[in-house]
Structure formats: structure tokens, C-alpha cells
Amino acid sequence: MTNLLIDNAFQLEVAAKQIISIESLEDALSLRELQLDSYLVLGSATNMIVDKFYDGTIIKVSMREIEQISEDITSVGAGLSWDKLISYCIDNKLFGIENLTLIPGSVGAAPVQNIGAYGVEVSSVIESVTCYNFSTKQVEILSKAECKFSYRQSIFQSKAYLILSVQFRFSKVFNPNISYPSLLQFLEQESINHDSLSSRQLSSAIQSIRESKLPSPDKIPNVGSIFKNPIVNSDSIDLDFLSGHRWELPEGKTKLSAARLLETVMAGIKIPPSLGFYEKHSLVLINRGGAVFKEVIELLKDIQDEVHGLYGINLEIEPEIVGS
Ligand SMILES: Cc1cc2nc3c(=O)[nH]c(=O)nc-3n(C[C@H](O)[C@H](O)[C@H](O)COP(=O)(O)OP(=O)(O)OC[C@H]3O[C@@H](n4cnc5c(N)ncnc54)[C@H](O)[C@@H]3O)c2cc1C
Structure with a gap:
């Protein structure tokens, strides 16, 4: 057991009844001897907003080893x-995740929501995931197919598993994915030649793009986008007011910009002084200092009510909310 205060990217004051750190497979297996009535697995808490006291056990994986377990497979502690x-991949000429540069958080959380950015999802390089299954109380290796990856989803969202390590099949050949429009535009603006592009250059291009619009949680407490972009039936509402801020999808669906929806209602929303939205990205809620869980939840509810009242659109909260 360690200190009972919990670090979290939104920098709320959070404590828990018990915190367990898992350092090895043996530690994971010793979980079977515990009566875990309520537990919460935490990585770096960059995608979570947690109430001030968690009346249960917080489990954190501290395994951090990087091992080359065969010629093609790299195993990485969660x-x-x-x-x-x-950085390790760039230094060791292992390719495939450059586009995921600067996504905050831990390796163990990456498969949970199948992190993705700039046209690449982490599942594209995952071979298998080693985890402790809370139901069978065994350490199991789930193949990529068993992980059931899809857009921002995986089997791990069922909460049935504690991810201990992830086995990656990185490419030995650099085959960059630069199809994403803002990435292409950046490379052009900076006169970076596509043919001589290196993985380090690609990673720093992504870093520059992200830094120009997203705050680092280390400097400004935040958990990234606070609402998901809603997907609606194209004929269900008059969407003219979102011209330029919506994207047609197959099967008569339309994805709407949550940022734009938010901007249209902000004038009527009372924001407590401890909270605010980042000036370069209207979807990023920031803690200006001293914010408390209740204020965050009330503010998000006010916004959801306003958007629903005006347009009949449901805004879904993106990070996981853990109430007490
Ligand atoms: C500024 C900013 C930008 C972001 N940009 C992106 C982006 O571009 N793309 C993207 O996909 N995400 C993005 N995110 C979201 C976030 O970075 C990812 O979700 C990240 O993977 C969370 O890692 P974490 O260690 O902080 O996980 P946490 O927030 O601690 O946990 C997230 C979820 O994973 C579970 N979990 C964590 N570790 C384990 C484990 N070992 N075993 C089982 N379950 C576990 C938790 O229970 C929880 O359900 C962004 C966040 C921020 C703050």
C-alpha cells in the first residue's frame, strides 16, 4: 500500500481507501487473495474525472520494462x-506509432480505448495483451482478435481485465501514414519533403501540431476533449447551423462538431472561476485552480441541458466520470 492521494491530470484533490501498486506478475496473481468489492484501475488519470474520495481500492500497474521477446515482438509494461x-521506438527504429506522439497517459491504458490520432490507431501495431482477468483470477494473453478493437473501443472497457503488458509488432520498415489533412498541410508549410521524411521528423511534426492547439496536462490541468462529437441521423434535425462543422458519414449519419455546439451555447452558461475552456480549443475544459468535482459535473450538465434544449442533441462526456 502507498500514499492514499491520487495524482490525476485534472488535478482535483482525490483520495482513496486503498491503493495497490502491481510490480510483477506475482503481484497481479496475489490479487486473487483479496476481497475486492469495489476497485478502479488507474493509469495516469488523463482520461478520468474522479470525485474527492474513492471508497474502494485503486489499482495501478507499475511494470515498466521494455523487452524484445522475439525478433518481431516488443513487450512493454503497462x-x-x-x-x-x-522515444524508445524512434531511437530503436521501430515504426508505426509516430502519429500517436504526445497522447498523454500510460502504455496500459492505450489498448483500453484503442487510442488514435492523425489516421493511426494503436491496435494496428498490437499483437497481444497480457492481463489479469478479475473473473477467472488468472493471468491471460489476449490475442489482437480477442481484444475486439474498434474505433475508441476494446474488450477492456468491460473492466474485467487489468492490463499488465502489451505486446507490439512494430514495423522494421518506415512506412509513414501522412494522409491526415492537417498533417499533410503542416509538412507542406514547413517544406518537409515526404520522400526523405524520417520517423523522428514525423513525430516532431505531430508534436508541433498538437502543441499548437492542445494544452499539456502537466502545465494546464485538463483531460483532453470533454465531450464526444455526437453522431446523429442526418434527417433527424435541421443541421444548417453547423455548416462547415459537420461531416457526412455512411448510412445516413452525420458527425457533429461538439466544439462548435459548445461555442453556440457558451454565452448563456455560467462558468465558475475555477474552471474554463482553453483559448485555443473550445472543447478542452481546464482547471484554473481549486476546481472541485461537483462544479465540474454541474457545469457539464448545464452545457448538456442547454444543447439538448436548443437542438435536441445529446452531448456525451468523453472522459470517464467516477463519482463517490
Ligand atoms: C491533452 C490530451 C489529449 C489527448 N489526446 C488524445 C488523442 O489524441 N487520442 C486518444 O485516443 N486519446 C487522447 N487523450 C486521452 C488519453 O490520453 C488516453 O485515453 C490515454 O490512453 C489515457 O491514459 P491514462 O494512463 O491516463 O489512463 P487513465 O485515464 O488512468 O484510464 C483510462 C481508462 O483506462 C483504464 N486503464 C488504465 N490503465 C489500465 C490498465 N493497466 N489495465 C486496465 N485498464 C486500465 C482505466 O480504468 C480507465 O477506464 C488525450 C488526453 C489529454 C489530456
């Missing part, structure tokens, strides 16, 4: 920060 893995 507790390693995602950024460190990016």
Missing part, C-alpha cells in the same frame, strides 16, 4: 508512459 515508448 506502467510505462506512452511518451517514453514513442
Whole structure:
């Protein structure tokens, strides 16, 4: 057991009844001897908003080893920060995750929502995931197919597993994915030649693009986009007011910009002084200092009510909300 205060990217004051750190497979297996009535698995809490007291056990994986387990497969401990893995891959000429540069968080959380950015999803390089199954109380290796990856989803959202390590099949050949429009535009603006592009250059291009619009949680407490972009039936509402801020999808659906929806209602919303929205990205809620869970939840509810009242559109909260 360690300190009972919990670090979290939104920097709310959060404590828990018990915190367990998992350092090895043996530690994971020792979980079977515990009566875990309520538990919460945490990485770096960059995608979570947690109430001030968690009346249960917080489980954190501290395994951080990077091992080359065969010529093609690299196994990485769940507790390693995602950024460190990016640097390791660039230094060791292992390719495939450059576009995921600067996504905050841990390696263990990456498969949970199948993190993605700039046209690449982490599932494209995952071979298998080693985890402790809370139901069978065994350590199991789930193949990529068993992980059931899809857009921002996987089997791990069922909460049945504690991810201990992730096995990656990185490419030995650099085959960059630069199809994403804002990435292409950046490379053009900076006169970076596509043919001589290196993985380090691609990673720093992504870093520059992200830094120009997203605040680092280390400097400004935040959990990224606070609402998901809603997907609606195209004929269900008059969408003219979102011209330029909506994208047609197959099967008569339309994706709407949550940022734009938010901007249209902000004038009527009372924001407490401890909270605000980042000036370069209207979907990023920031803690200006001293914010408390209740204020965050009330503010998000006010926005949801306003958007629903005006347009009949449901805004879904993106990070996981853990109430007490
Ligand atoms: C500024 C900013 C930008 C972001 N940009 C992106 C982006 O571009 N693309 C994207 O996909 N995401 C993005 N995110 C979201 C976030 O970075 C990812 O969801 C990240 O993977 C969360 O990692 P974490 O370690 O902080 O996980 P946490 O927030 O601690 O946990 C997230 C979820 O994973 C579970 N979990 C964590 N570790 C484990 C484990 N070892 N075993 C089982 N379950 C576990 C938790 O229970 C929880 O359900 C962004 C967040 C921020 C703050």
C-alpha cells in the first residue's frame, strides 16, 4: 500500500481507501487473495474525472520494462508512459506509432480505448495483451482478435481485465501514414519533403501540431476533449447551423462538431472561476485552480441541458466520470 492521494491530470484533490501498486506478475496473481468489492484501475488519470474520495481500492500497474521477446515482438509494461515508448521506438527504429506522439497517459491504458490520432490507431501495431482477468483470477494473453478493437473501443472497457503488458509488432520498415489533412498541410508549410521524411521528423511534426492547439496536462490541468462529437441521423434535425462543422458519414449519419455546439451555447452558461475552456480549443475544459468535482459535473450538465434544449442533441462526456 502507498500514499492514499491520487495524482490525476485534472488535478482535483482525490483520495482513496486503498491503493495497490502491481510490480510483477506475482503481484497481479496475489490479487486473487483479496476481497475486492469495489476497485478502479488507474493509469495516469488523463482520461478520468474522479470525485474527492474513492471508497474502494485503486489499482495501478507499475511494470515498466521494455523487452524484445522475439525478433518481431516488443513487450512493454503497462506502467510505462506512452511518451517514453514513442522515444524508445524512434531511437530503436521501430515504426508505426509516430502519429500517436504526445497522447498523454500510460502504455496500459492505450489498448483500453484503442487510442488514435492523425489516421493511426494503436491496435494496428498490437499483437497481444497480457492481463489479469478479475473473473477467472488468472493471468491471460489476449490475442489482437480477442481484444475486439474498434474505433475508441476494446474488450477492456468491460473492466474485467487489468492490463499488465502489451505486446507490439512494430514495423522494421518506415512506412509513414501522412494522409491526415492537417498533417499533410503542416509538412507542406514547413517544406518537409515526404520522400526523405524520417520517423523522428514525423513525430516532431505531430508534436508541433498538437502543441499548437492542445494544452499539456502537466502545465494546464485538463483531460483532453470533454465531450464526444455526437453522431446523429442526418434527417433527424435541421443541421444548417453547423455548416462547415459537420461531416457526412455512411448510412445516413452525420458527425457533429461538439466544439462548435459548445461555442453556440457558451454565452448563456455560467462558468465558475475555477474552471474554463482553453483559448485555443473550445472543447478542452481546464482547471484554473481549486476546481472541485461537483462544479465540474454541474457545469457539464448545464452545457448538456442547454444543447439538448436548443437542438435536441445529446452531448456525451468523453472522459470517464467516477463519482463517490
Ligand atoms: C491533452 C490530451 C489529449 C489527448 N489526446 C488524445 C488523442 O489524441 N487520442 C486518444 O485516443 N486519446 C487522447 N487523450 C486521452 C488519453 O490520453 C488516453 O485515453 C490515454 O490512453 C489515457 O491514459 P491514462 O494512463 O491516463 O489512463 P487513465 O485515464 O488512468 O484510464 C483510462 C481508462 O483506462 C483504464 N486503464 C488504465 N490503465 C489500465 C490498465 N493497466 N489495465 C486496465 N485498464 C486500465 C482505466 O480504468 C480507465 O477506464 C488525450 C488526453 C489529454 C489530456
